[in-house]
Amino acid sequence: MNKQTQNALTPLSPSLHANVKAVRSRFGGSSDLVVRLFRSDAAPDRELAVVYVDGLVNASTINESIMEPLMGMALPEHAPRKGEKMIDALRGCVVSVGSVREVRTLDEALQGMADGLCLILADGSAAALTADANGGDQRAVTNPQTQTVIRGPQYGFVENIRTNISLVRRIIRSPNLHVQMHKIGRQTNSNVAVLYLHGVVDEGILKEVYRRLADIDIDGVLESGYIEEFIQDETFTLFPTLLNTERPDTVAAALLEGRVAVLVDGTPIALMAPTNFFTFFQSPEDFYQRYDIASFVRIIRYAAFIVSMLLPALYIAVTTYHQEMLPTTLLISLAAQREGIPFPGLIEALLMELTFEVLREAGLRMPRAIGPAISIVGALVLGQSAVQAGIVSAGMVIVVSFTAISNFVMPESNMAATSRILRFAFMLMAGMLGFFGIFISVLFMLIHMTSLRSFGVPYMSPMAPGPKKQGLWRDVFVRLPWWAVVLRPLDMKLRNPKRRPNGRKPAAQRHSDNP
Incomplete structure (x- = not known):
């Protein structure tokens, strides 16, 4: 949630019709706003409403996992049917989607709907539920358009940030892969995700990334290029100081090297920091062939x-x-x-x-x-x-x-x-x-x-200034065999600077022909 909405949060009303009227008013009577009012046999004296934005949700999810359970719900005998506690009963006993969260302010409810969530309101309750029904038409995962390789993975990022995060998690299957979400843009409220590998990343660089993202105050973020210009170190230079890619394997490799990745909802281009000059001459295919x-x-x-x-x-x-x-x-x-x-x-x-x-x-x-x-x-x-x-x-x-x-x-x-x-x-x-x-x-x-x-x-690291750790320069102009790569390439204060314990090749077992 951005800084403006945090300063003036409007609480939800116990009146269902007042909440529906407020939602319609804030959306300006938009034609894609869907409001469904109904009653259930389990609580015939209480009117319910399901509100969502058409095109941002999956219609089948709403019908099968939200509407049908609500209209035919059978609450346990001890479950409350009135007041604030009815929302808790709906969340625990009726709604069957994976992610359901309680909200108590109109601003949180509106932001959830804008993010593709379904809003569930109950008369007599000053709280509501937001259920995950995200969907709509989206581009399928396809080959990268700008960074093609002959050998290696043949899929790239898309415009959906959730899909992009899942593509990275399919490569790094570790709980040490941490993801922190941010909202940037007063009007767009764009989701921006920061990915890093816990136990490897430089904590100082991670805090600096958070600080620079928190300082961004703009009405909208349409592409990761907006973020890049805000967080890069030097503005007046022709040389890029942030890597960008649309390949999940490139992001995964950067995370394993101790870098921080930034994904922006609505664009297939991810940002990675820090970087140096020599990284721009490395292709993902370099590490997949001899x-x-x-x-x-x-x-x-x-x-x-x-x-x-x-x-x-x-x-x-x-x-x-x-x-x-x-x-x-x-x-x-x-x-x-x-x-x-x-x-x-x-x-x-x-x-x-x-x-x-x-x-x-x-x-x-x-x-x-x-x-x-x-x-x-x-x-x-x-x-x-x-x-x-x-x-x-x-x-x-x-x-x-x-x-x-x-x-x-x-x-x-x-x-x-x-x-x-x-x-x-x-x-x-x-x-x-x-x-x-x-x-x-x-x-x-x-x-x-x-x-x-x-x-x-330093942009010219490890050549100028010289590396503090010997061996960082060995993977600059030539690509060493994987068994000889011991240190991670960037000269940072990494918690775990070593990729492997030593630079020796595993000894091959020689089999003799003699019995």
Whole structure:
């Protein structure tokens, strides 16, 4: 319940019709509000009411587990049929749904109905019951849309927070997995769940997550991006300081590493904190296949990230200021390509990069049936036509195309977006100062990255500053075999920093052929 409703709680009235009138008034006479008044043979002098919001509840649950038991109820002889105690009798003897809670204020009753609960009122009682009948049309669990893998679980989060929590619990089947619910948003009252592994998590980081969530005061939360901007350490930075994912196995792995996960009702994207720079280059598939293959692919990702940021800038610097660094044959070939090009290298690269960004955005926004075809055909036609028209050189088209392909290698889209924006800054510095401009830009970027924190954890940990615990750096650039991974990866004050007692491989039993 948010801060405003806590300050002005309206108690329920003993009059059933007064309560029904108040509910209808607060909902503004909405057409999806269903009010069913009836009497039961067990208490013929008492009128009952079932109130719920159509579309948020499961109609069969209400009919079979609430309405039928109430209309045909047979209370024990000693059960009270009047006054406040009748509500207790209904909860204990009649209503058969799993979760039933007593409420005594109108605000609690309204909030329960907005959450998909069914409200049960009885005349003469200033208390009511909220029964769990949550349902309605929801998207089924399907494959992840943004983080696909070849080997590993093939299901992702949905928009229902209860379903998402259950998906995580199906992986971590331990009572140490704790879930704490929060209400955020004065109008939306969105459910926000904080998940952590008790006995592993850093208690200081957990308290900081709670504090930052409690400080959020906004009228509505529609997606986890709202929460991310409120709780992240640094606002004015291009580098993401929180992980996001739609994969339950990724959240489970983060919890096992001592991180804290935040799930928001209405979105399939979960947040995880704290994190560091190197985590954005790890894919869930790295930990499902052989360590040598995963290490090779991870190194390719680091190389692709550097290429996606610096390749156009390096091309501009070399062709504009440092031609002596190129072999003579390659220099002659590039000079022949640029013959007749009306623009300098910087303008040429900016035109191509901006054109590709427009094509990328158009491919995302257009209907799925024609989006990929338009983006691919548009890139081919525009690139070939631009070269034939003498607007850009063929070498620049190759550089921009390979840069774009390298950008798609990033497993995390927010880090890929960071490299796309930084690419333009490096291009401008290269066009003005050559290699010196690139060197200065990289230096300032590294200084900025080392100053970042994610809930107190250094962003460049464990490389800068050096890890307090030896062995944390071993799973940064390459993926070690599971039997060699002893410590959890982040340098935090974890209650249990070890995954396993030692880093030795279990000895294989050798069987002799001799009897």
